[in-house]
Amino acid sequence: xxxxxxxxxxxxxxxxxxxxxxxxxxxxxxxxxxxxxxxxxxxxxxxxxxxxxxxxxxxxxxxxxxxxxxxxxxxxxxxxxxxxxxxxxxxxxxxxxxxxxxxxxxxxxxxxxxxxxxxxxxxxxxxxxxxxxxxxxxxxxxxxxxxxxxxxxxxxxxxxxxxxxxxxxxxxxxxxxxxxxxxxxxxxxxxxxxxxxxxxxxxxxxxxxxxxxxxxxxxxxxxxxxxxxxxxxxxxxxxxxxxxxxxxxxxxxxxxxxxxxxxxxxxxxxxxxxxxxxxxxxxxxxxxxxxxxxxxxxxxxxxxxxxxxxxxxxxxxxxxxxxxxxxxxxxxxxxxxxxxxxxxxxxxxxxxxxxxxxxxxxxxxxxxxxxxxxxxxxxxxxxxxxxxxxxxxxxxxxxxxxxxxxx
Amino acid sequence: xxxxxxxxxxxxxxxxxxxxxxxxxxxxxxxxxxxxxxxxxxxxxxxxxxxxxxxxxxxxxxxxxxxxxxxxxxxxxxxxxxxxxxxxxxxxxxxxxxxxxxxxxxxxxxxxxxxxxxxxxxxxxxxxxxx
Ligand SMILES: Cc1ncc(COP(=O)(O)O)c(C=O)c1O
Numbered sequence: 001x002x003x004x005x006x007x008x009x010x011x012x013x014x015x016x017x018x019x020x021x022x023x024x025x026x027x028x029x030x031x032x033x034x035x036x037x038x039x040x041x042x043x044x045x046x047x048x049x050x051x052x053x054x055x056x057x058x059x060x061x062x063x064x065x066x067x068x069x070x071x072x073x074x075x076x077x078x079x080x081x082x083x084x085x086x087x088x089x090x091x092x093x094x095x096x097x098x099x100x101x102x103x104x105x106x107x108x109x110x111x112x113x114x115x116x117x118x119x120x121x122x123x124x125x126x127x128x129x130x131x132x133x134x135x136x137x138x139x140x141x142x143x144x145x146x147x148x149x150x151x152x153x154x155x156x157x158x159x160x161x162x163x164x165x166x167x168x169x170x171x172x173x174x175x176x177x178x179x180x181x182x183x184x185x186x187x188x189x190x191x192x193x194x195x196x197x198x199x200x201x202x203x204x205x206x207x208x209x210x211x212x213x214x215x216x217x218x219x220x221x222x223x224x225x226x227x228x229x230x231x232x233x234x235x236x237x238x239x240x241x242x243x244x245x246x247x248x249x250x251x252x253x254x255x256x257x258x259x260x261x262x263x264x265x266x267x268x269x270x271x272x273x274x275x276x277x278x279x280x281x282x283x284x285x286x287x288x289x290x291x292x293x294x295x296x297x298x299x300x301x302x303x304x305x306x307x308x309x310x311x312x313x314x315x316x317x318x319x320x321x322x323x324x325x326x327x328x329x330x331x332x333x334x335x336x337x338x339x340x341x342x343x344x345x346x347x348x349x350x351x352x353x354x355x356x357x358x359x360x361x362x363x364x365x366x367x368x369x370x371x372x373x374x375x376x377x378x379x380x381x382x383x384x385x386x387x388x389x390x391x392x393x394x395x396x397x398x399x400x401x402x403x404x405x406x407x
Numbered sequence: 408x409x410x411x412x413x414x415x416x417x418x419x420x421x422x423x424x425x426x427x428x429x430x431x432x433x434x435x436x437x438x439x440x441x442x443x444x445x446x447x448x449x450x451x452x453x454x455x456x457x458x459x460x461x462x463x464x465x466x467x468x469x470x471x472x473x474x475x476x477x478x479x480x481x482x483x484x485x486x487x488x489x490x491x492x493x494x495x496x497x498x499x500x501x502x503x504x505x506x507x508x509x510x511x512x513x514x515x516x517x518x519x520x521x522x523x524x525x526x527x528x529x530x531x532x533x534x535x536x537x538x
Contacts, residue, residue, distance in 0.1 A: 346471075350511070
C-alpha cells in the first residue's frame with residue numbers, strides 16, 4: 001500500500017469540510033481526480049513568472065513559456081512511452097482527441113458502408129462522434145458485446161473482424177464496470193484484420209502503466225484532469241505516418257506554416273492539429289501531474305488501488321441489497337458501480353453526501369451499457385492513490401444509514 | 408434525519424397511492440430526466456366540466472421525483488384543467504415542503520413538466536413549462 005498519510009498532505013482539498021461539517025471523503029476520481037500541490041503551484045508559478053503566448057515571440061517570457069509548454073509535451077510522451085513528443089497532440093480532453101480522429105482521419109479515409117467496431121461499454125465520448133460520422137457518411141457501426149460479468153466477448157469480436165472493419169475504437173478501462181480490457185490483444189487482432197485502432201485511455205493512463213509502443217496502438221486518447229492534472233487539456237497520441245497523412249483539424253494560428261490570401265500550408269506535427277492559443281498553463285500543469293505520478297510510480301498506484309478495490313468489493317458484499325456490477329477484482333481497476341435495492345442511486349449519493357462522502361450517481365455517460373444491464377442508473381465509488389480502506393468503511397457505514405432511512 | 412428525506416417523501420416514494428396507468432385515458436404523456444434516467448408517465452381522464460376526473464403516474468426514479476409525482480397527482484384530481492396549466496415550481500416545492508438545489512429540482516419538477524406538456528397537448532416537454 002502507498003503511504004496515504006504522506007500522499008494526502010499533497011492534496012489540500014482532502015482536508016476540507018463539506019456542508020454537513022464532515023471532512024470530504026472523495027470517491028469520485030473517475031469523474032475527475034483531485035490535484036496535488038505541485039500541479040497547482042506549477043500553474044501558479046507559470047502565471048507569476050513566465051506567462052506569455054507561445055511560438056510567436058522572441059522575448060524572454062515567450063521563450064520561457066514555449067519551452068515550458070513543449071517540455072511538458074516531452075514528459076507526457078515519456079509517460080506513455082511515445083517514440084517522439086511530436087506524436088503527442090494537445091487537445092482539450094479525451095473527448096476532443098477522439099473527435100479529432102473522427103473529423104480528420106475518419107472523414108478522409110472512410111466511405112459509405114465502411115464498418116467501425118466499438119464496444120457496448122463505451123463512454124458517450126467514444127460513441128457519439130461515431131454516431132455523427134455514421135449519420136453523415138453512411139458508415140456502419142457494430143459493437144463488441146459485454147458479457148454478464150462485464151467483460152468483452154472476444155469470440156464475438158473475432159467474428160466481427162471477419163466483416164473487414166476499418167477502425168476498432170474501444171475503451172482500455174470502463175468507467176462504469178472498471179473492466180480492464182485486453183488492449184494488446186484487441187489491437188493485434190484489429191491490425192491482423194487490416195483495421196486501425198483507437199484506444200480511449202481516459203481511465204487507463206491515470207491508473208495503469210500504459211505503453212503505447214507495447215500496445216502498438218494507432219491512436220490513444222486521454223485527459224489530464226483524471227490524472228492529477230488540470231481541466232481543459234488532454235492529449236492524442238498517434239502513429240507518425242497516420243498523423244502525417246491526416247488533414248488538419250481546426251484552422252487558425254499556430255497550425256500553419258504559411259498563409260496566403262486564398263490558401264495555407266499546414267504546420268508540421270504536432271502543431272498542425274493545435275490551432276489558436278492553447279491551454280498553456282494547463283499544459284505546464286499536465287507536465288507537473290505526470291512528474292508527480294512518475295515519482296510515486298504507476299505500478300505502485302495500480303497496486304494500491306487494487307488492494308482498496310478488493311477490500312471494497314469484500315465490504316460491499318456484506319451489505320444486504322447491494323449488487324455490484326463488473327468483473328472480479330483481478331480484471332478491473334478502482335471503479336465500483338453498484339445498486340442498493342429499493343433506493344435510487346441519486347438518493348444514495350445525496351444521503352452519503354450528508355457525511356461528506358462523494359460518489360457519483362447516474363449512468364456515468366454510458367447509457368447503452370446501463371440499458372444492457374437493465375438499470376437506469378448506478379452508484380459509483382472510485383478510488384485513486386489518495387484513498388484509504390478507512391474511506392471504504394465510511395462508505396459502507398453510510399450505506400447502512402441509507403438503508404435505515406429507507407427502511 | 409433531515410428535511411430532504413422527510414417522512415412524507417419516503418412514505419409517498421415507498422407506497423405511492425397514484426402509481427398506475429389509466430386505460431382508457433384522455434391525456435397521456437411521458438418524459439425522462441436525461442441526467443439521472445428518471446422516467447415519468449402520466450395518464451389522465453377528464454370530466455365533461457373540464458376538470459381532472461382521475462389520473463395516475465408510472466415510472467421510476469429517485470425518491471424526490473416519485474414522491475413529487477404522487478403528491479402532484481393527488482392534488483390535481485378534481486381541479487379544472489385550466490388551473491393545472493398554471494401550476495409552477497413553487498406549487499411543487501410547497502407540496503414537498505422542502506427547498507431543493509438545482510440538480511434535485513429537476514427531479515422534483517419532472518412530473519409537473521410531463522403533466523403540463525400533456526395537458527397543453529405539446530409534442531415535447533420543456534423546462535420553461537415549470538418555471
Ligand atoms: C472511459 C472514458 N472515456 C472518455 C471520457 C471523457 O473524458 P473527458 O470528459 O475528459 O473528455 C471519460 C470521462 O469520464 C471516460 O471515463
